[in-house]
Amino acid sequence: MLTVPSVTPDAISELSAREMRRAVVRRWLFRFSVLIGWTAFIGVWYLFSRLVFNPQQLPEPHVVATESWTIITEQDVRTHMQASLLRVLAGFLLAAVVSCGLGWLIAYNAWWRTLLRTIVQFTVSTPIVALAILTLVVFGVSSLGPIITTAVVATPYIMMNVAQGLTGVDRRLIVMSESFGRTRSQIITGVLLPSSLISVLAGARLAFAVAWRMELLTEIFAASEGVGFQIRRSFESYDVRGMIAWTVLYIVVMLIFENLVFRQIERRLQGRTA
Amino acid sequence: MATVLIENLTKIYPPTITYPHRVQALGGVNMSVTGNVFVAVLGPSGSGKTTLLNIVAGVETPTSGSVRAVQDGVPAQVGYVFQEPRLLPWRTVLNNMLYVQDRKSDRSRREAEFYLTMVGLNEVAHLYPSQLSAGMQQRVGIARAFLVNPDILLMDEPFSHMDALTGRSLREYLQRVWLHTRKTALFVTHDVSEAVELADRIVMLRPGGVVFDDIPVNLPRPRHPDDPAVRAVEGEVLRRFDSMEAAVRFGAQAG
Secondary structure, three states, X not given: OOOOXXXXXXXXXXXXXXXXXXXXXXXXXXXXXXXXXXXXXXXXHHHHHHHHOXXXXXXXXXXXXXXXXXXXXXXXXXXXXXXXXXXXXXXXXXXXXXXXXXXXXXXXXXXXXXXXXXXXXXXXXXXXXXXXXXXXXXXXXXXXXXHHHHHHHHHHHHHHHHHHHHHOOOHHHHHHHHHOOOOHHHHHHHHHHHHHHHHHHHHHHHHHHHHHHHHHXXXXXXXXXXXXXXXXXXXXXXXXXXXXXXXXHHHHHHHHHHHHHHHHHHHHHHHHHO | OEEEEEEEEEEEXXXXXXXXXXXXXXXXXXXXXXXXXXXXXXXXOOOOHXXXXXXXXXOOOOOEEEEEEEEOOEEOOEEEEOOOOOOOOOXXXXXXXXXXXXXXXHHHHHHHHHHHHHOOOHHHOOOOHHHOOHHHHHHHHHHHHHHOOOOEEEEEOOOOOOOHHHHHHHHHHXXXXXXXXXXXXXXXXXXXXXXXXXXXXXXXXXXXXXXXXXXXXXXXXXXXXXXXXXXXXXXXXXXXXXXXXXXXXXHHXXX
């Protein structure tokens, strides 16, 4: 004989409450494991600083933290950080503008696709140190050099993703738009741009990460202000604490930017297109 | 009055890398549709039904022959309901509706809300397509097609991806909106009962894209699939469908 289990509303709400409790516990366990990871990293840093190197070669974490705080409170951190940030942004924006046009060409023109893919392979495989030195040779010590070099390095990443986004557009949506009499410009703004946005954003994120590194490196060689310049100054006076502290501050600003801008945009977009 | 005049329409797809043979989708279709009628184009797979609609919509060009879709002598505005809803995933339901409108005004917004209400979706106008079921998405597709106030409504097997119950409820929604607007409609399907339930006239296409038969359906509306009169017409259409298949088989054997 078939027996039907009795599922009462109370049993269902008890089940969902248990599920919710489990989800909360899982989330806290994850956060705790991240915390353990960071603690382990700092622990390993201490070990290396005391046992493998000496504190002059690799200062301990608390020394670097103190030095960072000193830089924030006593030195002109704002001027240098602002200089670096503005150059990264300028280089990135330049790359974004150029990439949109070139990405479009790659997506819709076979000749440009072949040509630009070769250039991309060449640019991506060129060591960024070589590009930084080349910047110094071509532009001298100026703001323009780091901006141009950052743009050159960031462009391939955005460009290829723009092309990928455009070629991945659902053709059926374009046919739908045409059947309803949408104009070419309406299809570009209404279908092509929004549907390639996630791919473009992924490329932009990657390009931004590369741009930060490139900017720092070119500033070390070819700038008279900025975080890279400060790292070089610390290096010249054999101030390892200063070098690491400036690097840490730079990374913190980079992470804040990444989390506040890119991750938020990506989250919003993914929520809509899931 | 809207008119669709199709004369000796042929469509041949050229060979491609993946399929190195010419494909004849339409082989000289002649038909005309005039006035506020609902015409079902019925045929098996490969009979060129979708190609026919795409050419009428202007998104494909014919190899030869002509199609004239006019309303009082000027080119007709077309509304298209596709097999899949084809909604823009980054736009809300309401904004998907507004996308196909030329003017973005309070009036167009009210019109969009009106048609969403007609298909029972006004409450979800603020949601994104991914938050709706497949049936609800297709209802948005239907409402969107009516929103442009089309002279001619084209529908390409809009319920073929739905389960039986959802398909049935969508047909009811479609009947309701169509009875309200009485637009000239061309409805492509391979489902005989769907054609009989919705259409005033059934045009049967045989494989290769040739009109085999043209059957009038003179039944009162709204229709219900369980109605004996609907079933009787369905039986008649099925008989003719069988004779078409026999003719196709015989032709193939003779050839």
